[in-house]
Amino acid sequence: MQQVICTVDVVLLTLQEDALKVALLSRSHEPFQGVAALPGGYIHPQSDSDAQDAALRVLREKTGITPPYLEQLATFSGPARDPRGWSVSIVYYALVPAGVLEENVHPGVKLASVDKPLKLPFDHLEIIHAAVARLRSKSQYSSLPCYLAGETFTLPQLQRVYESLMGEPINKVSFRRKISEMDMLEAVEGAFSSGAAHRPAQLYRLKQEVHERLALLERGM
Secondary structure, three states: OOOOEEEEEEEEEEEEOOOOEEEEEOOOOOOOOEEEEOEEEEEEOOOOOOHHHHHHHHHHHOOOOOOOEEEEEEEEEOOOOOOOOOOEEEEEEEEOOOOHHHOOOOOOOOEEOOOOOOOOOOOHHHHHHHHHHHHHHHHHOOOOOHHHHHHOOOOOHHHHHHHHHHHHOOOOOOHHHHHHHHHHEEEEEEEOOOOOOOOOOOOEEHHHHHHHHEEOOOOOO
């Protein structure tokens, strides 16, 4: 009797130069050896406590990153998605600020724009599209974009992140009113941006209780 292949795959997303990008790495073995793909791997039943634990392990081993935000996206399964046989993949997506990614990521990891044509193995393109759709949908009403902005940020910087994800400009007054209503940020006392072209702006961060509630989600909200 043929065994079902059980894996985890992770869509690691970041914003670089206002473009949403996904982390890919060259596969080290067949099938599709040498082809760029999502970081993924087999679940280790002896050591992984659950699928989320497996996803975090895979990310650490293959990219060097422990993401500040990880959420279960969906399960992809069927006999046609993997040439080795019937397979199931529990898929997560992770958000990482570009600075953290650039400083800590393994050399073999490459970033590709999610809005440009990609040729990927398995059903990884479908997986990426699903993750991007989830992120952009939730960005309309949640604090998720903050995880792409870094530990601290100004309100103009955060608005630019939201605009990059939404693909359209946002009215400044409406944006700040919405952020205030969401009650998710706190000012960092005595901390301001150091830009030379403009007056220093107040730096903000996610409130600790919001960060703890959202940082690692077992499933989508």
